[in-house]
Amino acid sequence: MFRPxxxxxxxxxxxxxxxxxxxxxxxxxxxAALLLAAAPLSAMPVARGVPSVDPxxxxxxxxxxxxxxxxxxxxxxAHVMQSDADLAPPRQLTPAFYGCFDWHSAVHAHxxxxxxxxxxxxxxxxxEARAALDRSLSPERLAGxxxxxxxxxxxxxxxxxxxxxxxxxxxxLREWDDPDARRWAQALAPLEQEAAGRLRAWLPKLxxxxxxxxxxxTAFALGLALDWARTAGDxxxxxxxxxxxxxxxxxxxxxxxxxxxxxxxxxxPCLGEAxxxxxxxxxxxxxAWLSAFLPGIPAVPAVSAGSTGSTGxxxxxxxxxxxxxxxxxxxxxxxxxxxxxxxxxDGLNLSRAWMLAGIASGLPPADxxxxxxxAAATIHSxxxxxxxxxxxxxxxxxxxxxxTYLITERGYTNSGTRPEP
Numbered sequence: 277m278f279r280p281x282x283x284x285x286x287x288x289x290x291x292x293x294x295x296x297x298x299x300x301x302x303x304x305x306x307x308a309a310l311l312l313a314a315a316p317l318s319a320m321p322v323a324r325g326v327p328s329v330d331p332x333x334x335x336x337x338x339x340x341x342x343x344x345x346x347x348x349x350x351x352x353x354a355h356v357m358q359s360d361a362d363l364a365p366p367r368q369l370t371p372a373f374y375g376c377f378d379w380h381s382a383v384h385a386h387x388x389x390x391x392x393x394x395x396x397x398x399x400x401x402x403x404e405a406r407a408a409l410d411r412s413l414s415p416e417r418l419a420g421x422x423x424x425x426x427x428x429x430x431x432x433x434x435x436x437x438x439x440x441x442x443x444x445x446x447x448x449l450r451e452w453d454d455p456d457a458r459r460w461a462q463a464l465a466p467l468e469q470e471a472a473g474r475l476r477a478w479l480p481k482l483x484x485x486x487x488x489x490x491x492x493x494t495a496f497a498l499g500l501a502l503d504w505a506r507t508a509g510d511x512x513x514x515x516x517x518x519x520x521x522x523x524x525x526x527x528x529x530x531x532x533x534x535x536x537x538x539x540x541x542x543x544x545p546c547l548g549e550a551x552x553x554x555x556x557x558x559x560x561x562x563x564a565w566l567s568a569f570l571p572g573i574p575a576v577p578a579v580s581a582g583s584t585g586s587t588g589x590x591x592x593x594x595x596x597x598x599x600x601x602x603x604x605x606x607x608x609x610x611x612x613x614x615x616x617x618x619x620x621x622d623g624l625n626l627s628r629a630w631m632l633a634g635i636a637s638g639l640p641p642a643d644x645x646x647x648x649x650x651a652a653a654t655i656h657s658x659x660x661x662x663x664x665x666x667x668x669x670x671x672x673x674x675x676x677x678x679x680t681y682l683i684t685e686r687g688y689t690n691s692g693t694r695p696e697p
Contacts, residue, residue, distance in 0.1 A: 489541025542623035554638025601651030
């Protein structure tokens, strides 16, 4: 199973990685070294059904969320007003999700806290996370959220990105076998159903996919929503999402991965699409689809019998081996982390890492593209995790969520993500 590499906080010099697709002649030997060099991660005991989590990383990312879920300013609101009466501060407009600079970041910061409290119940962070969740996810505050969404002119509010993250929060609470989580899930249920209902009403009218690298991207949001629908047993929404994904993407060929990234992406349009399709196609069918959609992923020869069944790299592997295997997809470079838009590229490295690992998980075990996919996931993970420091609020208010989604393997290890063939 893919395990994100866990680098120390100080950044190390960046190596130039050539953007080539050719497989070097020395690759089999390098791959053999890579497979033999895997080292186990240091991790604390975690809850059943949640992968091991490095305690230092869990504390670091939880602290970022705890520091911002109640921080009202600075704040960027997407607020439709009908009159002066609609003018109010964020804490009154959306009383549960008013921190973290914007609504969707506040929502997914609460998901982060639930995920890590569930994963690390004995860690010091768990009590603080529970307290924050208890403050925000009260029936009174969530009733205020529902009232805000019902306001005139807000039918498209946070669609699809914020709605998808709200469903991800609901899914986490549903899966968490805990009395507090059940209470919070019950309080969240009306908002959860409103979010699902809005997607259910919108998708039949959506004629084309949205292939951006930012919030409006449909592939990423549909993946989150599909995971929720399977967790919640909402068969009608799951069927609708699967049908729209096939309509949008089943015939796609030659995805323009070479044109990525755009200057302020935090999601990959091409990898996001592939990560969605692996959720609904059986491995053999997905492998064929991927060959047509992303034909440039290198195929790595097997180095020994049984090695192609490896599920991927882990911490401690030689950086040079990873760089050679991952040369087909260079890491995105960030020039100014104090610029909120340019800092999106740190999120791109994190989301690429989990998408690459997810794509690999959807392929047959012996597929020769898995080593290249997982090596690229490793170098993107290392680059992305180094950047999650909280030094600049422009990234600190949201990157912890992307890092947590990555290190807890959300989306491809939770049950029900993809049906068995």
